[in-house]
Amino acid sequence: MNPHQLEKAGLQKAFHNNAIIGIQSAHKAGVFNGAISVKSKIANIVATPKQFVDDEHFSSLAKALVEAAEYVAPESIEYPTWGNQIDENCHKQMADACRMPVARAAALMPDAHLGYGLPIGGVLALENAVAPYAVGVDIACRMKLSIFDMKPDLLDINSDLFEKALHEGTAFGVGSQQKHKQDHQVMGQDWNITKVTRELKDRAHTQLGSSGSGNHFVEFGVLTIDGANDLNLNSGKYIALLSHSGSRGAGAAVCNSYTAQARQSLKPQHKEFNNIAWLDMNTEAGQEYWLAMNLMGDYAAANHDTIHKIIAKLIGGEILTGVENHHNFCWKEEHNGKELYVHRKGATPAGEGVLGIIPGSMATPAFVVRGKGNIDSLKSASHGAGRLMSRTQARSKYTWKSVQQDLAKKGVKVLSAGADEVPYAYKDIFEVMKEQQDLVDIIARFDPRIVKMSDDGKAED
Numbered sequence: 320m321n322p323h324q325l326e327k328a329g330l331q332k333a334f335h336n337n338a339i340i341g342i343q344s345a346h347k348a349g350v351f352n353g354a355i356s357v358k359s360k361i362a363n364i365v366a367t368p369k370q371f372v373d374d375e376h377f378s379s380l381a382k383a384l385v386e387a388a389e390y391v392a393p394e395s396i397e398y399p400t401w402g403n404q405i406d407e408n409c410h411k412q413m414a415d416a417c418r419m420p421v422a423r424a425a426a427l428m429p430d431a432h433l434g435y436g437l438p439i440g441g442v443l444a445l446e447n448a449v450a451p452y453a454v455g456v457d458i459a460c461r462m463k464l465s466i467f468d469m470k471p472d473l474l475d476i477n478s479d480l481f482e483k484a485l486h487e488g489t490a491f492g493v494g495s496q497q498k499h500k501q502d503h504q505v506m507g508q509d510w511n512i513t514k515v516t517r518e519l520k521d522r523a524h525t526q527l528g529s530s531g532s533g534n535h536f537v538e539f540g541v542l543t544i545d546g547a548n549d550l551n552l553n554s555g556k557y558i559a560l561l562s563h564s565g566s567r568g569a570g571a572a573v574c575n576s577y578t579a580q581a582r583q584s585l586k587p588q589h590k591e592f593n594n595i596a597w598l599d600m601n602t603e604a605g606q607e608y609w610l611a612m613n614l615m616g617d618y619a620a621a622n623h624d625t626i627h628k629i630i631a632k633l634i635g636g637e638i639l640t641g642v643e644n645h646h647n648f649c650w651k652e653e654h655n656g657k658e659l660y661v662h663r664k665g666a667t668p669a670g671e672g673v674l675g676i677i678p679g680s681m682a683t684p685a686f687v688v689r690g691k692g693n694i695d696s697l698k699s700a701s702h703g704a705g706r707l708m709s710r711t712q713a714r715s716k717y718t719w720k721s722v723q724q725d726l727a728k729k730g731v732k733v734l735s736a737g738a739d740e741v742p743y744a745y746k747d748i749f750e751v752m753k754e755q756q757d758l759v760d761i762i763a764r765f766d767p768r769i770v771k772m773s774d775d776g777k778a779e780d
Contacts, residue, residue: 320357328358329365333387333587337380345376383587390588393420399695402429402754404707404746409438416441416595421448423659426696428666429754430705430746436595439665439706442699444652446659449608450597451578453662455647457533458574458612459619460565462676462702463643464542464687464765465627466550467636469558471541474768478732480634481539481769485734488630489537490529491773494568501528501629505621512610515576516569523569523618528625532773534740535564536681537626540767548762549674549689550640557639559765560630561685562623563678565647566615573615577608600660609649616648642687644668644675646702654697661697669693669700669758677759679704679748681740681770682731686752688759700758704748710739717741736772 320328320342325335342357351357364371368384371377395418400410409431416437417425424444431440436452443453474481490497506527510520530537542559544552566573581596584604589596598605623643631638649662667675671692677700678685692698708716714737722741726733752761 320361324358325361328361330361331587333590334380334383337383338377341374341377341380348376350376386586387588392588393418396422396425398425398427400427400431401696401701401758402427402431402751404429404705404750405431406433409433412436412438413441415591416443416453419445419450419592419595419597420589421445421597423657424654424697426699428696428699428701428705429751430665430701430703432706434664437662437664440701441662441664442666442697443662443664444654444659444697445597445662446657447600448597449600449605449612449649449660450595450662451574451581451608452595453597453664454574454612454649455664456571456574457531457565457647458570458615459645460563460647461619461623461643461645462678462685463562463623463627463641464676464685465560465631465638465641466542466552467558467560467631467634468639469634469636471556471558474539474541474558478769482732482734484630484633485537485539485769485771488633489562489626489771491532491535491735491771493532493773495529495531495773496525497528500525501625503527503621503625505617508614508617510614512614513607515573515607516611516614519569519572523567526567526569527618527622528629529567529622530562530564530626530773531567534772536736536770536772537562537630538681538767538770540685540765540769542687543764543766544762549672550642550687550763552639558636560627561676561678561765561767562626564619564622566619567622569618570615573608573611577604577611580604612649616645619645642674642676652698654694663699663702665702666699667702667759668698669696670698673698674762675700675759676765677701677703677748677752678765680742680745681733681736681767681772682726682729682742683745683748685765685767686748686761687763687765689762690759691757693758696758700755701751704745704751706744707746708744710737710744713739713741713744717743731767732769734769734771735774736770737774740772
């Protein structure tokens with residue numbers, strides 16, 4: 320029977336694979352004859368599935384139909400929200416994710432906006448399960464700040480040096496890669512842990528030290544430290560390098576591969592969660608994704624490390640210290656006495672005393688923060704200011720010529736970027752920081768001065 324005939328027999332598309340397996344098995348056994356047709360058999364199973372749960376050939380189909388009929392959707396878990404600039408569509412997406420049968424806790428950060436499967440700025444804790452799209456396509460997208468033993472006035476005195484370093488220190492654009500293949504110990508790790516990572520290793524190596532596109536950036540700016548801090552540095556102003564990118568094409572391939580497997584494993588009654596399908600951690604696929612995701616985390620960290628080392632060498636600067644953190648990742652943590660898999664999709668880990676970086680935009684500050692360990696937010700904070708408008712809206716409303724003039728007045732030089740990343744497309748970072756004072760303390764402020772992004776107008780984030 321073809322799909323159309325199965326549907327005419329009353330069988331929904333979600334059960335077609337079970338039916339086909341049963342039909343093939345029954346055909347081999349010579350079950351069907353003039354008295355018993357395939358169509359009538361399927362129709363009978365659809366009508367009274369409990370009578371066929373022990374059927375030699377159609378047990379799987381019958382059990383799936385019975386389970387779907389008896390399924391009672393779980394109530395949505397509640398989630399706390401920080402911030403007031405979050406639209407209804409974002410809240411609906413979060414509420415939908417909170418109806419997942421494996422969801423146990425959640426929170427929405429003040430920078431939240433609509434994402435895919437889970438809002439960007441969403442935190443979701445699952446029990447014994449991982450959801451690739453709740454981590455995101457850009458696995459381990461992260462921030463890294465390096466602080467140099469250099470005086471800020473050098474950014475004006477010798478601006479050409481710093482601009483050249485950004486041009487030569489990394490590569491932007493979809494599919495971008497360094498001119499020369501870079502070496503890092505991460506490439507010596509075991510990439511054979513899964514078939515996917517084994518096939519991705521060469522591609523990942525060519526992209527090591529690149530930044531990609533979307534909202535990814537590398538920029539020089541002035542870091543201001545005022546008073547006691549966790550950086551073991553004196554109060555004052557320093558030149559600092561800030562970068563934002565992730566695991567590039569390799570991370571995207573891991574996400575897409577295991578999302579496909581997660582979707583295939585969804586039960587028919589769970590098909591509404593297709594965009595945030597999960598993998599049971601007791602399955603081989605779940606364990607494989609966990610290993611691959613963590614390798615992508617190491618790779619993303621190595622990517623930043625490579626960029627910062629190249630740029631430090633180009634400017635002849637000594638790195639005094641730094642701060643870095645993932646904000647698209649899943650961590651195994653204990654909350655409310657349970658071991659849970661905490662997905663932070665565009666959210667910064669903010670456990671007590673944990674340092675992180677929350678950027679604004681190319682024209683507004685980033686902040687080095689210390690987490691307060693707020694249990695209600697699952698020890699999380701925002702990962703940035705968050706978008707106010709979509710990329711399409713920003714490109715249609717603004718031109719680079721007018722934006723660059725405004726940025727120049729603020730002392731910011733943008734070497735390259737897309738109009739979809741103009742600062743006006745983002746929420747007010749100062750307001751966002753006010754809205755999460757119970758989540759983090761600010762310990763330093765970074766003001767961008769020389770910024771480089773992709774100008775190809777595509778999104779990898």
